[in-house]
Amino acid sequence: MGRITYVLSMAVVLSIVWMGVTARVSVESFAVGFVVGALIVGLIGTRKAATIQPTRLPRQIFNLIVYVLLSFVEITRSSFDVARRVLDPKLPMQPGIVAIPTQDPDQDETIAALSAHAITITPGQLAVEFDGAKVMYIHCLDVASAQTADQEQAARLKRLRAILGRAES
Amino acid sequence: MAWRELLGLAALYFGVAFSFIGVLGMMRLPDVYTRLHASGKVSTLGLWGILLGAALLLEGVLPRALALAVFLVLVQPIASHAIAAAARRSGVPMALSFRDDMPPLDSKTEQS
Known part of the structure; x- marks a missing residue:
């Protein structure tokens, strides 16, 4: 999994959390969460933190x-x-x-x-x-x-x- | 829904009481390190109480209150640690010390 895929998939997760927190489900809300999330993960995210093992x-x-x-x-x-x-x-x-x-x-x-x-x-x-x-x-x-x-x-x-x-x- | 308001008020009073104990601890304890225990931990529970009260008394606050409660637990220890490390590195002594395993301040701590 490349770095860009990682950043984008994390941004999707973060924008879902963002919509949950603000209790507002809309395209704009998703866009805000996605852009800010992608920025944060792109700047400080490391993908070594956790290893996901499908069996475990x-x-x-x-x-x-x-x-x-x-x-x-x-x-x-x-x-x-x-x-x-x-x-x-x-x-x-x-x-x-x-x-x-x-x-x-x-x-x-x-x-x-x-x-x-x-x-x-x-x-x-x-x-x-x-x-x-x-x-x-x-x-x-x-x-x-x-x-x-x-x-x-x-x-x-x-x-x-x-x-x-x-x-x- | 009277029971909801009662529970909410109880949570609110619980939170305020713990916040008060946190401030009391800030005043009674002797130095930075011990005071951080009071300011950090006790006021986290205090804020939880207030958040729970808000979630019960007001409509539509629950998701935000939950998120705040989680962020609080994530962030509060980091803040306490940052203050404690800053105090230690700038040489603030413990007012009361029964044991100190930490090597004295020298070039070694500066690099970390």
């Missing part, structure tokens, strides 16, 4: 849905966690910065970025800095919560690789 596509989509639902649960949990700490008169916390390896054998930047995004959503953790795609430096509201962070990252990595259609490691 159902699994990829299933994993994506699970991932999105889990993200929503996590952000709700983390909001309540921070709210509980803020409302406590004693302000219980033991902040610090912890290094967490991405554990990714390919050291893929997309996976590192998505992992950092997922970590920032989990309760009391916030990605501060990267060392390439190898190590993430996480600010934790409670340093003790970082004890299980490596296992969580391993599970997260597995799911992200499944979504993006990377080879099983």
Whole structure:
């Protein structure tokens, strides 16, 4: 699939999303979404991000849905966690910065970025800095919560690789 | 449809309460890094509540509210990370630190 085909097909997808968001289905609306979408994808789009494998596509989509639902649960949990700490008169916390390896054998930047995004959503953790795609430096509201962070990252990595259609490691 | 208005108002109050807690956290917590936890996460849930309230109370807002809710989750961690990285690179210290695995600022962090 050539670059132009890729940009045009993504532009079609984006303009459909655009019509959904603006709740206005018309030729003009589609044209606006298509032109702007094509510009954005043409300028910043990379097609290495995800590999679609026809045989595994159902699994990829299933994993994506699970991932999105889990993200929503996590952000709700983390909001309540921070709210509980803020409302406590004693302000219980033991902040610090912890290094967490991405554990990714390919050291893929997309996976590192998505992992950092997922970590920032989990309760009391916030990605501060990267060392390439190898190590993430996480600010934790409670340093003790970082004890299980490596296992969580391993599970997260597995799911992200499944979504993006990377080879099983 | 009274139940819809009731639910909408409840969601609205829930959202406003969480936004308030977010601001309270901004004031109570000691430094940039901890404050980012309050401003980012708590206010995301607050805005979700307000969006849900709007979707229930007003006609035809649902698709836009849904899209905004998704964009918020996508974008908020990026903003928090950008602010935290900027603070760290310009040498803002943690007010309270129980552990710091990060190497001190030197030529290595500049290249990334």
